[in-house]
Amino acid sequence: MPIVKTTYKDQVVDYVYGLLLDGVLSPGDQLKETLLAEQMGISRAPIREAMKELIMNGLVDYRPQVGNFVPILSPKQIVDSYTTRGVLEGYAVMESCTKFSPEEIDRLDHFLDQMEIYAHKNNHKMVVETGGEFHDLLISKSDNIQLLEYTDRLSLKLHVLFFKNWSKLYSPIEIGQRHRTILESVKLQDRPLIETVIRQHYAETGAKIAALQ
Amino acid sequence: MPIVKTTYKDQVVDYVYGLLLDGVLSPGDQLKETLLAEQMGISRAPIREAMKELIMNGLVDYRPQVGNFVPILSPKQIVDSYTTRGVLEGYAVMESCTKFSPEEIDRLDHFLDQMEIYAHKNNHKMVVETGGEFHDLLISKSDNIQLLEYTDRLSLKLHVLFFKNWSKLYSPIEIGQRHRTILESVKLQDRPLIETVIRQHYAETGAKIAALQ
DNA sequence: ATCCAAACAGATGTCGACATTAGACATTTA
């Protein structure tokens, strides 16, 4: 029995996440309240609540009096989103780079080992997941709640909207090297370098994903 | 006759803005849907829509099954919010510092002149407003929509929640000098300096406001 | 054939009522 009680709104949010990740919904598609309500056997009220949450996370575009849509992001907007993520993460890690314990540094190394293994096995899903854990641990030492709120939102947005593209992004060797460059700068506690390499990582990743669109 | 049609939801948002700016609502207060609906002579549905928008802008905290509250920000959270604003604005201006025309530089100078005049007259409202115009023009050259979305949200949040405090922040001379330091770095197009001074400005402002709470 | 306007369909916006739940208060019990 779950400790947290799940409201209809939360179920709708999860349901729409699934539709997005599974590719059932494509950019530009409208999320019709009536249709979703029918599909889930509930009324439109919790659907509307859920839409607002999805809008907040950038996963849905809202056009007044018209409806809710899966965002269509231009290549420029994709680059911008990744760039912004890089600015936020770069600052967060720079500010907290002295707080990692040796064990945590080991874990970060281990994530990259795993990532490379999964990459060689062409297990894209696990590559993305392990990469996510790497970045999560990396920023976890920041105590700036406000900043973390924005990185979380952006992560979710980029993850959900571009999950499919990650499979074609990097070679197994490249994806390892890229992240090891970041980790090295953290080990050195070289604050300017940390910010530089993290920004560069996201700028280049954004550019690559934008090129795939 | 207004060009943009105003829906009840927007009226509610404006109404709550007013309550916050006028100090009718204080941190920790609950925004009761039923009460607001009665006051405005409408039903709860548009109230709920408005709450979601206010939550999105950080002006309302939502506790499931309990209600919506005016946020209580700890001194640390205030500092964090201003810090994050500085990180975002610093990057935005650094990236776009070459795009200002001579006329726009003049306008920026003019805003600071005005700001100092208002400060000497103890016209806090106009000091804040002019300062807002200065920062708005400063970041307006950035074309990173995603980043601007976050700076806008944070501006609004900080403006609405701490408007009152600005009157006790800086002396007329100091507020001018602080902003001129920023403008000078922009005139020099010294990218690292721009990011440094903007971050520092927000860090110090955040610390001061936090100390007032 | 083209343009414009009126009607239509389907979506969101709003309403009032009922269901459910969290928190405060009163009550019981050791």
Place this chain on the structure above:
DNA sequence: TAAATGTCTAATGTCGACATCTGTTTGGAT
């Protein structure tokens, strides 16, 4: 007395119906 339990109230969660608006289609006039 104090902790645990029961009750009550007021708030949010949800519902189904109706109002209004948007985009489209259709049909007539040029």
